Amino acid sequence: MNGKEDVWTAVEEFRRQYLTGELGHLPVDVFTLVELSLRLDVIPFDDLFAKYDSDAAITQDFTGIYVDAEAYVLWEKGPVWKQNRLRFSVAHELGHYVLHRDLASGLAFNSFDEFAQWIRRQDGQKYALEQAANEFAGRLLVPPEQLKIHFEQFSQEFDALFPRWRRDEGIRRLFADTISPKFGVNAQVVEVRLSAAE
Amino acid sequence: MNFGQLIKELRIAKQLTLRRCCAELGVDPSNWSKMERGVTPPPRDTRLLERWAAFLGVTREKKQDFLDLASLARQEIPPDMASDQKVVAALPAFFRAVRGQELEGERLKQFIEDLRAVHSPDKSAAL
Numbered sequence: 001m002n003g004k005e006d007v008w009t010a011v012e013e014f015r016r017q018y019l020t021g022e023l024g025h026l027p028v029d030v031f032t033l034v035e036l037s038l039r040l041d042v043i044p045f046d047d048l049f050a051k052y053d054s055d056a057a058i059t060q061d062f063t064g065i066y067v068d069a070e071a072y073v074l075w076e077k078g079p080v081w082k083q084n085r086l087r088f089s090v091a092h093e094l095g096h097y098v099l100h101r102d103l104a105s106g107l108a109f110n111s112f113d114e115f116a117q118w119i120r121r122q123d124g125q126k127y128a129l130e131q132a133a134n135e136f137a138g139r140l141l142v143p144p145e146q147l148k149i150h151f152e153q154f155s156q157e158f159d160a161l162f163p164r165w166r167r168d169e170g171i172r173r174l175f176a177d178t179i180s181p182k183f184g185v186n187a188q189v190v191e192v193r194l195s196a197a198e
Numbered sequence: 199m200n201f202g203q204l205i206k207e208l209r210i211a212k213q214l215t216l217r218r219c220c221a222e223l224g225v226d227p228s229n230w231s232k233m234e235r236g237v238t239p240p241p242r243d244t245r246l247l248e249r250w251a252a253f254l255g256v257t258r259e260k261k262q263d264f265l266d267l268a269s270l271a272r273q274e275i276p277p278d279m280a281s282d283q284k285v286v287a288a289l290p291a292f293f294r295a296v297r298g299q300e301l302e303g304e305r306l307k308q309f310i311e312d313l314r315a316v317h318s319p320d321k322s323a324a325l
Contacts, residue, residue, distance in 0.1 A: 035215045041206075041235060042216050044228040045316050052309055053297045057290035064235075066290065066316070072217060073227055085296075096292050104291045112282075112310055115289045119301050130294055 004196075007132050010098055011139040027184025028141050030090040031075075034065060038097070044069035055089035060108055062101050065093050084186045088137050095136030100129055135196075142183045142193040150179045151194070201271035202236040204264070208254035209234075223253060229320055238319045239275040240268040280317035285310060288317050 018037050023029060034040050041064035048068040049055050057066045071078065071086045096104070109115040118126075154175050158165045165171040176190040183190065199207070209219045216234075220227040232238035240247065244265065251264045280288075293301060301309050 031215045031217070032213075036210055036213055039210060041231065043231055043235070043316060044216075045312070046228070047312070049296075051312070052301065052305070053295035054293065055296070057293055060289050060291040061287065062291065069228055075217060089294075089296075092294065093292075100291070107291075109286060109289050111286060112289075112306075115286075116302075116306055119293055119306065129292065133292070133294075 004135055007095075007099065007135045008139055011136055014094075014098055015140065015143070026143075026146065026182060027087065028091070030087050030094070034090060034094065040064055040097075042067055042072065044072055046070075055086045056093045058093040058096050060104065062097055062104070065090065080181070081186055084180075084184055084189075087184050088141065088186070088189060091137035091140050092133045094140070095133030096129070099132055099136060103129075138185075138189055138193050138196070141185050142190060144193070144197055146183070147179075147190070147193055147197060150182065151175070151197075154178070199267075200236060200274075201240055201267040202234045204267055205230075205250070205254065206234040208256065212255060223250065228316075232320060235317075236271070236275060237280075237317055239272040242272065275319065277319055280314050284317055285314045288313060 018033060019028065023033060023037065031042065035042055040062075043059075043064045043066045045066040046069045048057075048066060049071060050068075055068050055071060058064070059066070067090065068086065071082055075083055075086070107118065109118065155166075158171060162168065162171065172191065172194065173187065176187040176194065180187045180190045209216070212219075214222070216227050216231060220230050223230075229238060233240055247265055247268050248261065251261050256264045295301070
Protein backbone atom coordinates (compact mmCIF):
# COMPACT_ATOMS: atom_id res chain seq x y z
CA MET A 1 0.00 0.00 0.00
CA ASN A 2 1.39 3.41 -1.02
CA GLY A 3 4.87 2.38 -2.10
CA LYS A 4 7.27 5.27 -2.56
CA GLU A 5 6.66 5.55 -6.27
CA ASP A 6 2.89 5.64 -5.75
CA VAL A 7 3.37 8.44 -3.26
CA TRP A 8 5.65 10.36 -5.61
CA THR A 9 3.09 10.06 -8.41
CA ALA A 10 0.38 11.32 -6.08
CA VAL A 11 2.53 14.28 -5.02
CA GLU A 12 3.28 15.30 -8.58
CA GLU A 13 -0.39 15.06 -9.56
CA PHE A 14 -1.30 17.13 -6.52
CA ARG A 15 1.42 19.67 -7.34
CA ARG A 16 0.17 20.03 -10.91
CA GLN A 17 -3.38 20.52 -9.70
CA TYR A 18 -2.87 22.90 -6.80
CA LEU A 19 0.62 24.37 -6.66
CA THR A 20 0.33 26.76 -9.55
CA GLY A 21 0.66 30.54 -9.74
CA GLU A 22 1.42 32.12 -6.37
CA LEU A 23 1.13 28.75 -4.69
CA GLY A 24 3.93 27.43 -6.88
CA HIS A 25 6.51 29.36 -4.89
CA LEU A 26 8.68 27.86 -2.16
CA PRO A 27 8.31 27.39 0.74
CA VAL A 28 4.93 25.86 0.09
CA ASP A 29 2.20 27.99 1.67
CA VAL A 30 0.43 25.09 3.34
CA PHE A 31 -2.30 27.14 4.99
CA THR A 32 -3.38 28.93 1.82
CA LEU A 33 -3.41 25.51 0.19
CA VAL A 34 -5.42 23.84 2.94
CA GLU A 35 -7.81 26.67 3.74
CA LEU A 36 -8.38 28.39 0.42
CA SER A 37 -7.70 25.77 -2.26
CA LEU A 38 -9.03 22.70 -0.45
CA ARG A 39 -11.44 24.68 1.73
CA LEU A 40 -10.70 22.59 4.80
CA ASP A 41 -11.41 24.03 8.24
CA VAL A 42 -8.32 24.81 10.24
CA ILE A 43 -9.37 24.15 13.82
CA PRO A 44 -7.14 25.68 16.51
CA PHE A 45 -6.66 23.24 19.40
CA ASP A 46 -5.18 24.70 22.60
CA ASP A 47 -1.97 23.02 23.79
CA LEU A 48 -2.16 20.27 21.19
CA PHE A 49 1.62 20.08 21.10
CA ALA A 50 2.35 20.86 24.73
CA LYS A 51 -0.05 18.18 25.97
CA TYR A 52 -0.09 15.61 23.17
CA ASP A 53 3.18 16.06 21.22
CA SER A 54 1.34 16.72 18.01
CA ASP A 55 1.12 19.80 15.82
CA ALA A 56 -1.71 18.73 13.54
CA ALA A 57 -4.28 15.99 12.98
CA ILE A 58 -6.91 15.60 10.28
CA THR A 59 -10.51 14.94 11.29
CA GLN A 60 -11.94 11.57 10.43
CA ASP A 61 -14.44 13.11 8.03
CA PHE A 62 -11.52 14.87 6.28
CA THR A 63 -13.18 18.27 6.40
CA GLY A 64 -10.80 19.88 8.87
CA ILE A 65 -7.33 19.82 10.40
CA TYR A 66 -6.67 20.42 14.08
CA VAL A 67 -3.62 22.56 14.59
CA ASP A 68 -1.76 23.60 17.68
CA ALA A 69 -3.43 26.95 18.43
CA GLU A 70 -0.31 28.73 19.58
CA ALA A 71 1.87 27.55 16.70
CA TYR A 72 -0.84 28.54 14.22
CA VAL A 73 -1.57 31.97 15.64
CA LEU A 74 2.09 32.84 16.08
CA TRP A 75 3.05 31.31 12.71
CA GLU A 76 4.95 34.31 11.40
CA LYS A 77 6.13 35.57 14.77
CA GLY A 78 7.40 32.40 16.41
CA PRO A 79 10.75 30.67 15.95
CA VAL A 80 11.46 29.41 12.43
CA TRP A 81 11.98 25.81 13.54
CA LYS A 82 8.48 25.77 15.02
CA GLN A 83 7.02 27.22 11.85
CA ASN A 84 8.90 24.57 9.84
CA ARG A 85 7.66 21.80 12.09
CA LEU A 86 4.05 22.92 11.74
CA ARG A 87 4.46 23.26 7.96
CA PHE A 88 5.71 19.66 7.79
CA SER A 89 2.94 18.41 10.10
CA VAL A 90 0.23 20.05 7.99
CA ALA A 91 1.82 18.62 4.82
CA HIS A 92 1.84 15.21 6.54
CA GLU A 93 -1.89 15.50 7.22
CA LEU A 94 -2.37 16.55 3.61
CA GLY A 95 -0.63 13.29 2.74
CA HIS A 96 -3.30 11.41 4.66
CA TYR A 97 -5.96 13.54 2.93
CA VAL A 98 -4.67 12.67 -0.54
CA LEU A 99 -3.55 9.09 0.01
CA HIS A 100 -5.80 7.66 2.70
CA ARG A 101 -9.27 9.18 2.46
CA ASP A 102 -10.79 6.08 0.90
CA LEU A 103 -9.07 3.75 3.31
CA ALA A 104 -10.00 5.83 6.35
CA SER A 105 -13.68 5.82 5.50
CA GLY A 106 -13.54 2.06 6.12
CA LEU A 107 -11.71 2.58 9.41
CA ALA A 108 -14.13 5.23 10.70
CA PHE A 109 -14.41 5.24 14.49
CA ASN A 110 -17.89 4.84 15.93
CA SER A 111 -16.85 5.14 19.55
CA PHE A 112 -14.00 6.37 21.74
CA ASP A 113 -13.04 2.72 22.33
CA GLU A 114 -12.52 2.14 18.62
CA PHE A 115 -10.32 5.23 18.48
CA ALA A 116 -8.36 4.01 21.52
CA GLN A 117 -7.85 0.61 19.88
CA TRP A 118 -6.54 2.28 16.72
CA ILE A 119 -4.20 4.48 18.72
CA ARG A 120 -2.81 1.40 20.51
CA ARG A 121 -2.26 -0.51 17.31
CA GLN A 122 1.40 -0.98 16.51
CA ASP A 123 1.28 -2.91 13.31
CA GLY A 124 2.70 -2.72 9.84
CA GLN A 125 -0.38 -1.10 8.33
CA LYS A 126 -0.37 1.83 10.70
CA TYR A 127 3.39 2.28 10.30
CA ALA A 128 3.07 2.17 6.50
CA LEU A 129 0.34 4.83 6.53
CA GLU A 130 2.47 7.18 8.59
CA GLN A 131 5.54 6.54 6.44
CA ALA A 132 3.55 7.24 3.28
CA ALA A 133 2.24 10.52 4.73
CA ASN A 134 5.81 11.50 5.71
CA GLU A 135 7.05 10.70 2.23
CA PHE A 136 4.25 12.78 0.76
CA ALA A 137 5.09 15.74 3.00
CA GLY A 138 8.83 15.58 2.30
CA ARG A 139 8.40 15.29 -1.44
CA LEU A 140 5.77 18.04 -1.54
CA LEU A 141 7.80 20.54 0.46
CA VAL A 142 11.17 19.66 -1.09
CA PRO A 143 10.60 19.16 -4.82
CA PRO A 144 13.34 16.83 -6.12
CA GLU A 145 14.18 19.00 -9.12
CA GLN A 146 14.79 22.01 -6.88
CA LEU A 147 16.83 19.92 -4.48
CA LYS A 148 18.95 18.68 -7.36
CA ILE A 149 19.64 22.21 -8.60
CA HIS A 150 20.78 23.33 -5.15
CA PHE A 151 22.79 20.18 -4.65
CA GLU A 152 24.63 20.60 -7.93
CA GLN A 153 25.46 24.22 -7.18
CA PHE A 154 26.80 23.20 -3.80
CA SER A 155 28.71 20.28 -5.34
CA GLN A 156 30.53 22.52 -7.78
CA GLU A 157 31.93 24.53 -4.92
CA PHE A 158 32.90 21.58 -2.78
CA ASP A 159 34.08 19.04 -5.38
CA ALA A 160 37.24 21.02 -6.04
CA LEU A 161 38.00 21.53 -2.35
CA PHE A 162 36.97 18.17 -0.89
CA PRO A 163 36.55 15.48 -3.57
CA ARG A 164 35.13 13.04 -0.99
CA TRP A 165 32.74 15.44 0.67
CA ARG A 166 29.66 13.45 -0.35
CA ARG A 167 30.62 10.82 2.23
CA ASP A 168 31.27 13.39 4.89
CA GLU A 169 28.32 13.63 7.26
CA GLY A 170 29.40 17.06 8.49
CA ILE A 171 29.43 18.59 5.01
CA ARG A 172 26.16 16.93 4.07
CA ARG A 173 24.71 18.48 7.19
CA LEU A 174 26.15 21.83 6.20
CA PHE A 175 24.41 21.51 2.83
CA ALA A 176 21.12 20.63 4.56
CA ASP A 177 21.49 23.56 6.97
CA THR A 178 22.30 25.93 4.11
CA ILE A 179 19.41 25.11 1.83
CA SER A 180 16.63 24.06 4.24
CA PRO A 181 15.38 27.68 4.66
CA LYS A 182 14.57 27.78 0.93
CA PHE A 183 12.09 24.96 1.46
CA GLY A 184 10.85 26.06 4.87
CA VAL A 185 11.74 22.77 6.50
CA ASN A 186 14.15 21.71 9.20
CA ALA A 187 17.54 20.40 8.06
CA GLN A 188 16.69 16.77 8.89
CA VAL A 189 13.98 16.83 6.24
CA VAL A 190 16.50 17.88 3.58
CA GLU A 191 18.86 15.11 4.69
CA VAL A 192 16.09 12.55 4.32
CA ARG A 193 15.18 13.93 0.87
CA LEU A 194 18.82 13.80 -0.16
CA SER A 195 19.03 10.15 0.83
CA ALA A 196 15.77 9.44 -1.02
CA ALA A 197 17.16 11.07 -4.16
CA GLU A 198 20.41 9.06 -4.13
CA MET B 199 -26.68 28.56 4.08
CA ASN B 200 -26.24 29.32 7.77
CA PHE B 201 -24.24 32.17 9.31
CA GLY B 202 -21.10 30.09 9.86
CA GLN B 203 -21.07 28.85 6.28
CA LEU B 204 -21.66 32.39 5.05
CA ILE B 205 -18.73 33.95 6.87
CA LYS B 206 -16.48 31.10 5.74
CA GLU B 207 -17.55 31.65 2.12
CA LEU B 208 -16.98 35.39 2.39
CA ARG B 209 -13.56 34.90 3.98
CA ILE B 210 -12.47 32.47 1.28
CA ALA B 211 -13.82 34.80 -1.41
CA LYS B 212 -11.49 37.45 -0.01
CA GLN B 213 -8.63 34.93 -0.11
CA LEU B 214 -8.02 35.21 3.61
CA THR B 215 -6.83 32.40 5.79
CA LEU B 216 -8.43 32.12 9.21
CA ARG B 217 -5.37 33.59 10.90
CA ARG B 218 -5.10 36.53 8.50
CA CYS B 219 -8.82 37.30 8.73
CA CYS B 220 -8.75 37.22 12.52
CA ALA B 221 -5.63 39.35 12.68
CA GLU B 222 -7.30 41.98 10.50
CA LEU B 223 -10.48 41.95 12.59
CA GLY B 224 -8.77 41.61 15.95
CA VAL B 225 -10.70 38.47 16.93
CA ASP B 226 -9.55 35.17 18.37
CA PRO B 227 -9.07 32.50 15.64
CA SER B 228 -10.40 29.72 17.90
CA ASN B 229 -13.65 31.62 18.46
CA TRP B 230 -14.00 32.59 14.82
CA SER B 231 -13.40 28.97 13.81
CA LYS B 232 -16.16 27.91 16.22
CA MET B 233 -18.49 30.45 14.68
CA GLU B 234 -17.75 29.24 11.15
CA ARG B 235 -18.37 25.66 12.26
CA GLY B 236 -21.66 26.63 13.92
CA VAL B 237 -20.39 25.79 17.41
CA THR B 238 -20.47 29.28 18.93
CA PRO B 239 -23.21 31.78 18.10
CA PRO B 240 -22.31 35.16 16.64
CA PRO B 241 -22.31 38.18 18.97
CA ARG B 242 -25.37 40.36 19.56
CA ASP B 243 -23.48 43.58 18.97
CA THR B 244 -24.95 44.91 15.72
CA ARG B 245 -22.20 47.46 15.19
CA LEU B 246 -19.59 44.75 15.47
CA LEU B 247 -21.49 42.57 13.01
CA GLU B 248 -21.79 45.51 10.63
CA ARG B 249 -18.05 46.05 10.82
CA TRP B 250 -17.46 42.38 9.98
CA ALA B 251 -19.94 42.58 7.12
CA ALA B 252 -18.14 45.60 5.67
CA PHE B 253 -14.76 43.92 6.04
CA LEU B 254 -16.01 40.73 4.38
CA GLY B 255 -17.38 42.69 1.43
CA VAL B 256 -21.11 42.30 2.14
CA THR B 257 -23.02 44.73 -0.06
CA ARG B 258 -25.53 47.22 1.39
CA GLU B 259 -28.36 45.23 -0.12
CA LYS B 260 -27.18 42.02 1.56
CA LYS B 261 -26.31 43.53 4.93
CA GLN B 262 -29.75 42.88 6.43
CA ASP B 263 -29.58 39.22 5.33
CA PHE B 264 -26.20 38.98 7.06
CA LEU B 265 -27.64 40.38 10.29
CA ASP B 266 -30.74 38.18 10.05
CA LEU B 267 -28.63 35.04 9.64
CA ALA B 268 -26.58 36.05 12.69
CA SER B 269 -29.77 36.50 14.68
CA LEU B 270 -31.08 33.12 13.54
CA ALA B 271 -27.81 31.43 14.46
CA ARG B 272 -28.04 32.84 18.00
CA GLN B 273 -31.43 31.15 18.37
CA GLU B 274 -30.42 27.85 16.80
CA ILE B 275 -27.03 27.08 18.33
CA PRO B 276 -27.44 25.27 21.64
CA PRO B 277 -25.28 26.57 24.49
CA ASP B 278 -24.41 23.03 25.65
CA MET B 279 -21.15 21.11 25.62
CA ALA B 280 -20.75 18.88 22.56
CA SER B 281 -22.37 15.45 22.88
CA ASP B 282 -20.33 12.23 22.76
CA GLN B 283 -21.78 11.56 19.32
CA LYS B 284 -20.50 14.87 18.01
CA VAL B 285 -17.06 14.38 19.54
CA VAL B 286 -16.76 10.84 18.14
CA ALA B 287 -17.57 12.20 14.68
CA ALA B 288 -14.83 14.78 15.11
CA LEU B 289 -12.08 12.36 16.20
CA PRO B 290 -8.84 12.53 14.24
CA ALA B 291 -8.50 9.96 11.46
CA PHE B 292 -4.86 9.38 12.45
CA PHE B 293 -2.75 10.58 15.31
CA ARG B 294 0.98 11.09 15.14
CA ALA B 295 2.86 12.17 18.23
CA VAL B 296 6.18 13.79 17.34
CA ARG B 297 8.06 12.04 20.12
CA GLY B 298 6.18 8.80 19.62
CA GLN B 299 4.21 9.05 22.88
CA GLU B 300 0.88 7.50 22.08
CA LEU B 301 -2.39 8.51 23.67
CA GLU B 302 -3.38 6.11 26.39
CA GLY B 303 -5.22 5.97 29.71
CA GLU B 304 -5.73 9.31 31.41
CA ARG B 305 -4.00 11.13 28.58
CA LEU B 306 -6.50 9.76 26.11
CA LYS B 307 -9.41 10.73 28.38
CA GLN B 308 -8.02 14.24 28.69
CA PHE B 309 -7.56 14.44 24.94
CA ILE B 310 -11.22 13.55 24.41
CA GLU B 311 -12.30 16.23 26.89
CA ASP B 312 -10.06 18.81 25.19
CA LEU B 313 -11.54 17.77 21.86
CA ARG B 314 -15.01 18.24 23.33
CA ALA B 315 -14.03 21.81 24.28
CA VAL B 316 -12.94 22.48 20.69
CA HIS B 317 -16.45 21.51 19.57
CA SER B 318 -18.36 23.25 22.37
CA PRO B 319 -19.47 26.86 22.61
CA ASP B 320 -16.99 29.10 24.32
CA LYS B 321 -18.93 30.69 27.15
CA SER B 322 -16.28 33.31 27.65
CA ALA B 323 -16.10 34.05 23.93
CA ALA B 324 -14.48 37.46 23.72
CA LEU B 325 -15.06 38.32 20.10
